[in-house]
Amino acid sequence: MTFDRSIKIAPSILAADFANFGAEVQAVEAQGADWIHIDVMDGHFVPNLTFGPPMVKALRRHVSTVMDVHLMISPVDAYIDAYADAGADVLTAHVEAGPHIHRTLQAIRGAGMKAGVALNPGTPASAVAHVLDLCDLVCVMTVNPGFGGQSFIDMSDKIAELRRMIGDREVHIEIDGGVDTKTAGTVVQAGADVLVAGSAVFRGGSVEDPAPYGENIRNIRAAAEG
Ligand SMILES: O=C(CO)[C@H](O)[C@H](O)COP(=O)(O)O
Numbered sequence: 001m002t003f004d005r006s007i008k009i010a011p012s013i014l015a016a017d018f019a020n021f022g023a024e025v026q027a028v029e030a031q032g033a034d035w036i037h038i039d040v041m042d043g044h045f046v047p048n049l050t051f052g053p054p055m056v057k058a059l060r061r062h063v064s065t066v067m068d069v070h071l072m073i074s075p076v077d078a079y080i081d082a083y084a085d086a087g088a089d090v091l092t093a094h095v096e097a098g099p100h101i102h103r104t105l106q107a108i109r110g111a112g113m114k115a116g117v118a119l120n121p122g123t124p125a126s127a128v129a130h131v132l133d134l135c136d137l138v139c140v141m142t143v144n145p146g147f148g149g150q151s152f153i154d155m156s157d158k159i160a161e162l163r164r165m166i167g168d169r170e171v172h173i174e175i176d177g178g179v180d181t182k183t184a185g186t187v188v189q190a191g192a193d194v195l196v197a198g199s200a201v202f203r204g205g206s207v208e209d210p211a212p213y214g215e216n217i218r219n220i221r222a223a224a225e226g
Pocket residue numbers: 012014015037039070072143144145146147148149150176177178179196197198199200
């Protein structure tokens with residue numbers, strides 16, 4: 001996985017058909033998705049439950065691009081090797097998920113993955129100031145994590161502050177939550193390059209009729225680049 005600053009659209013499978021993930025990820029990839037975003041929730045760190053390493057491992061053979069795994073779990077460290085074994089390319093842990101984010105990020109890289117750190121809307125940019133050298137991605141949550149389809153919370157100031165803090169390091173800024181054609185431009189202007197979008201990508205389409213996925217992705221990209 002080589003670093004580049006171009007806009008990347010990462011559909012979140014949280015908005016896909018849970019009984020048909022393999023075909024859904026193939027469909028969005030064929031329709032122009034750059035990365036695939038996979039939301040892991042434990043019913044403890046967030047008030048919702050999705051799936052764990054076996055599901056991610058099963059998805060690996062259907063995903064030919066970057067598999068971007070967003071862990072909304074606490075604790076994290078005991079599961080890092082399982083996600084490496086599952087084939088995650090990027091593994092993101094929340095800074096709020098435990099007291100030792102420095103150790104967690106080191107362990108993620110040590111297991112051979114790119115390391116991401118996510119910040120909830122209420123967490124300031126300064127919370128990651130001392131771990132930026134251990135990060136490949138900072139994920140700015142623009143909803144409170146746990147559910148898809150929520151309204152976007154404007155974090156432009158935080159995104160711009162992180163962009164300044166990151167400087168010339170090769171660190172992506174990813175935005176997660178409520179990204180659509182109305183909000184994509186704002187976050188890119190502030191400094192983001194990876195846009196996660198669940199409902200705004202999967203809306204109106206299906207595996208049988210995937211063309212709307214393509215139209216949605218193209219519209220979000222155009223809004224981001226415009
Ligand atoms: O991490 C997440 C929620 O915690 C999801 O990635 C996010 O909500 C994407 O869904 P949508 O685009 O529908 O908001």
